[in-house]
Amino acid sequence: MSSNQTLDVEALDDASVLGLVEGIVALRKQAAQVHAAEVRLLATAGELAASRSAALRSDSREREMHLRSIAAELALAVRASDRTVQRQINDAVVLAEDFTPVLEALEEGRIFVGHARVILDAGTPIQDPEARLVFAADAVARAENLSPARLRPAVEALAERLQPRTVTERHRDARADRAVTVTDRPDGMGELIYIGPATLVHGIYDRLTQQARAVRNAAQPGASFGPAAVDPSAGRARVPPRRMVRVSIPLTAHPSSPPTRARSTSSAPTSSPTCCSPARHKTTPPSTRPPIRRWGSAGSAPSGRSCTSLSPRSPSPG
Structure with a gap:
């Protein structure tokens, strides 16, 4: 041409x-x-x-x-x-x-x-x-x-x-416009959306990320607890399995291991906001765990609390 x-x-x-x-x-x-x-x-x-x-x-x-x-x-x-x-x-x-x-x-x-x-x-x-x-x-x-x-x-x-x-x-x-909404999705799935202060939203995301890394590392022997554990064979950072703990924490107040793996008894340090501190979510055996306290329609959460925990709290002195 x-x-x-x-x-x-x-x-x-x-x-x-x-x-x-x-x-x-x-x-x-x-x-x-x-x-x-x-x-x-x-x-x-x-x-x-x-x-x-x-x-x-x-x-x-x-x-x-x-x-x-x-x-x-x-x-x-x-x-x-x-x-x-x-x-x-x-x-x-x-x-x-x-x-x-x-x-x-x-x-x-x-x-x-x-x-x-x-x-x-x-x-x-x-x-x-x-x-x-x-x-x-x-x-x-x-x-x-x-x-x-x-x-x-x-x-x-x-x-x-x-x-x-x-x-x-x-x-x-x-x-005043804080809200939680639920939307049904196809294939038996659902979507839960929380609208709230940005500090709490990022705190919840950070807690899920840290707990997901702890669950992943506890289930895989030899993995480090660093903020970005790297898979040497793949040469890239592992994807934190937030989906494994995203539901288990709100429902049980503690993260769960993958159902196909045995739960590890070791603990890992996590960074989370004060209102969602892991100290308030201590795991106890089901037989000794006291009933969960919820805020009923007759009352409201005490003033000054940034978030409401579903885990039991110790009674105040007196």
């Missing part, structure tokens, strides 16, 4: 790739504009429900009936749940009223749907309407030249600077 023929093939390939890029960009812009048009309609539905409810002089439940009625009609038409459509209406109202620059950029195709979602996630905690508009305008300018993944840390830092309250104050309020 001559050099001229090679240049012709490369030019043809470049033209094909350029055509693909232009086609994808055009479709993304159309998708952004369609999404913006849908947001406008949903926001109009929210405004219609608000205008009808404004004439009522009753409690909030009756005032919400107009929004629920409109959401139910839309949900039936698009084959979605009422709650999903109602949430979409509320989000559309917020986007149209408080993040107007974002919606306008979507309509013009200057940013895509992924950028808008990142901006909303970062800017929603800002409560001041004027600060939200300032944030939205600056975030859109950054989004025009960044991918959603690179945009996220930039807009999160921007939102942090616009927050009138300190991190300590916001953390105190956020603690």
Whole structure:
């Protein structure tokens, strides 16, 4: 093949790739504009429900009936749940009223749907309407030249600077949203999610990691208890079997060895937060283990405790 023929093939390939890029960009812009048009309609539905409810002089439940009625009609038409459509209406109202620059950029195709979602996630905690508009305008300018993944840390830092309250104050309020949720997964599996203070979450993860290494090393003679025990034959760090102790600690207050191996009586030092100290999870034979104390509905955990242990505690003197 001559050099001229090679240049012709490369030019043809470049033209094909350029055509693909232009086609994808055009479709993304159309998708952004369609999404913006849908947001406008949903926001109009929210405004219609608000205008009808404004004439009522009753409690909030009756005032919400107009929004629920409109959401139910839309949900039936698009084959979605009422709650999903109602949430979409509320989000559309917020986007149209408080993040107007974002919606306008979507309509013009200057940013895509992924950028808008990142901006909303970062800017929603800002409560001041004027600060939200300032944030939205600056975030859109950054989004025009960044991918959603690179945009996220930039807009999160921007939102942090616009927050009138300190991190300590916001953390105190956020603690009220602590929650534990359970989601059923396929093949008989389940997902347990705990949302809480970051120090406790990382402490729980560290405890699982340390206990998993202890179980792995105790079950394999000759292994060291170092933070990164290396398998000489493989030349790489072993993967700590957190899955072996992740469930056994919450259920039994102590880690369990793999079911196919005998339990070792040796102990290994672990690093864990004070509230989850191994000293509070001493293992006793089942025949002598006292019943587990749980906080019932009639009472609550004592104030000042960072976490609730399910293991028995010794009674206080007196």
